[in-house]
Amino acid sequence: MAAHTPRTTDAPEGPGRAPGLRERKKQQTRYALIQAAHLLFLRQGFAHTTVDEIASAVDVSQRTFFRYFANKDEVALAVMAVAEDYFIECLRRRPAEETPLQALRASIVKAWRDLGSAEISGPGSIGSALELLRIIEETPPLLAAHLRRVTEQERLVVQVLAEREGLDPAEDLRPVVLAAVFGSLVRAAHLSWSAEQEPAGPEGMVAVIERHFDQLGPALAGHWHA
Amino acid sequence: MAAHTPRTTDAPEGPGRAPGLRERKKQQTRYALIQAAHLLFLRQGFAHTTVDEIASAVDVSQRTFFRYFANKDEVALAVMAVAEDYFIECLRRRPAEETPLQALRASIVKAWRDLGSAEISGPGSIGSALELLRIIEETPPLLAAHLRRVTEQERLVVQVLAEREGLDPAEDLRPVVLAAVFGSLVRAAHLSWSAEQEPAGPEGMVAVIERHFDQLGPALAGHWHA
DNA sequence: CAGATTATGTCAGCCCCTGACATTCGGCAA
DNA sequence: TTGCCGAATGTCAGGGGCTGACATAATCTG
Numbered sequence: 016m017a018a019h020t021p022r023t024t025d026a027p028e029g030p031g032r033a034p035g036l037r038e039r040k041k042q043q044t045r046y047a048l049i050q051a052a053h054l055l056f057l058r059q060g061f062a063h064t065t066v067d068e069i070a071s072a073v074d075v076s077q078r079t080f081f082r083y084f085a086n087k088d089e090v091a092l093a094v095m096a097v098a099e100d101y102f103i104e105c106l107r108r109r110p111a112e113e114t115p116l117q118a119l120r121a122s123i124v125k126a127w128r129d130l131g132s133a134e135i136s137g138p139g140s141i142g143s144a145l146e147l148l149r150i151i152e153e154t155p156p157l158l159a160a161h162l163r164r165v166t167e168q169e170r171l172v173v174q175v176l177a178e179r180e181g182l183d184p185a186e187d188l189r190p191v192v193l194a195a196v197f198g199s200l201v202r203a204a205h206l207s208w209s210a211e212q213e214p215a216g217p218e219g220m221v222a223v224i225e226r227h228f229d230q231l232g233p234a235l236a237g238h239w240h241a
Numbered sequence: 242m243a244a245h246t247p248r249t250t251d252a253p254e255g256p257g258r259a260p261g262l263r264e265r266k267k268q269q270t271r272y273a274l275i276q277a278a279h280l281l282f283l284r285q286g287f288a289h290t291t292v293d294e295i296a297s298a299v300d301v302s303q304r305t306f307f308r309y310f311a312n313k314d315e316v317a318l319a320v321m322a323v324a325e326d327y328f329i330e331c332l333r334r335r336p337a338e339e340t341p342l343q344a345l346r347a348s349i350v351k352a353w354r355d356l357g358s359a360e361i362s363g364p365g366s367i368g369s370a371l372e373l374l375r376i377i378e379e380t381p382p383l384l385a386a387h388l389r390r391v392t393e394q395e396r397l398v399v400q401v402l403a404e405r406e407g408l409d410p411a412e413d414l415r416p417v418v419l420a421a422v423f424g425s426l427v428r429a430a431h432l433s434w435s436a437e438q439e440p441a442g443p444e445g446m447v448a449v450i451e452r453h454f455d456q457l458g459p460a461l462a463g464h465w466h467a
Numbered sequence: 468c469a470g471a472t473t474a475t476g477t478c479a480g481c482c483c484c485t486g487a488c489a490t491t492c493g494g495c496a497a
Numbered sequence: 498t499t500g501c502c503g504a505a506t507g508t509c510a511g512g513g514g515c516t517g518a519c520a521t522a523a524t525c526t527g
Contacts, residue, residue: 188433
């Protein structure tokens with residue numbers, strides 16, 4: 016029951032069959048909670064929204080809310096989680112000929128683009144994700160929780176990279192270092208993006224990310240000067 | 242009154258004179274709170290230590306605790322703050338001939354070394370900082386708060402770098418990107434360090450950091466393979 | 468030694484979050 | 498259909514983080 020992010024694939028998973036009424040209802044209330052929370056956060060801010068408000072907006076008890084989400088942060092970050100999962104998916108599919116760095120860059124760009132065009136998941140529309148990102152950057156405790164999640168995502172990236180290149184991350188630091196660099200680059204891009212007064216859509220985000228990647232070489236190069 | 246990290250310099254600052262009794266007492270209780278908290282966190286863990294415990298260990302009311310620290314996290318991160326300030330100090334003093342990346346690397350290494358030999362500040366001994374780092378990495382909410390602080394530190398780094406090289410961070414992304422990369426590198430090192438079963442002292446930390454920096458080039462290079 | 472400032476204590480209260488227990492509802496087979 | 502089992506929900510009580518308001522006690526200033 017516990018808040019597992021739904022896979023994007025619709026294919027029957029393992030021994031599971033068509034989801035029964037119970038399962039459908041659970042997804043439904045989960046989505047409803049996310050949407051209600053999202054709406055309230057947008058209107059009155061994260062801090063000024065109580066869990067009781069969210070719960071009663073969906074007509075469930077506060078206790079039930081906490082059975083779906085471990086804490087108030089989680090419901091806010093749930094939308095982002097979908098995007099993050101999709102990114103990992105993309106990375107896994109990347110051709111082996113690509114450089115690790117190339118693969119990462121291509122994956123993040125593709126992820127944002129795909130999420131931008133097709134509405135991949137239910138309440139996790141691209142607009143939601145972008146709006147959320149703004150709220151997150153502006154809300155210290157949310158930002159903190161988000162950053163923690165990101166670092167966990169990085170562990171996954173390390174694994175995928177190591178697997179891809181066939182080496183042991185305990186021995187070779189390269190996957191760890193690259194994942195760290197990549198993560199920080201993306202975060203810097205998010206920050207730039209959310210600082211823009213007229214926040215462009217997914218394409219704007221892609222542009223910002225590309226700009227940051229392009230500066231990676233120059234930033235590490237010798238002296239800068241004017 | 243509000244929890245400003247004491248400068249490492251003892252020289253009279255600005256129009257201020259010798260600190261009166263009030264000021265000294267405040268520093269005293271502040272330090273006492275940090276130490277008591279640190280001890281309790283180490284013994285019983287962060288989550289199982291209540292603010293009331295910390296406060297009554299120093300014989301002040303809970304309310305007073307919250308006048309010194311905005312929240313429970315802050316008292317745990319206070320020790321780290323001293324180290325971080327010192328790092329910025331080091332970076333500022335770096336000779337202009339060094340490459341930005343070199344300056345960053347040299348500063349972080351020097352900061353750990355200096356904190357290791359001299360006991361720079363009161364309760365912020367190097368041992369405390371290292372112990373704290375372990376607790377932080379193991380305690381999700383603390384880690385989250387720490388990461389947020391780190392990103393704010395990065396803003397400072399961006400500023401110093403931009404100033405150093407004489408360019409506007411709003412125009413040129415290089416300071417932003419480099420600061421981000423640097424931050425993530427250091428964090429990856431912290432993670433590696435705290436994952437070691439036999440945590441070495443400051444020198445061990447320096448060694449881990451150097452190892453990670455050395456892998457920056459290789460990680461970004463083309464293909465890896467075995 | 469007043470009188471102005473400032474730190475501290477006390478109290479009440481909101482909100483986040485959790486364990487325990489009762490109740491209701493969906494799934495399933497006789 | 499009926500009846501049972503397990504899962505989801507509701508209700509209640511309570512701990513702990515954190516804040517505003519106000520009173521008290523300490524320091525500082527002239």
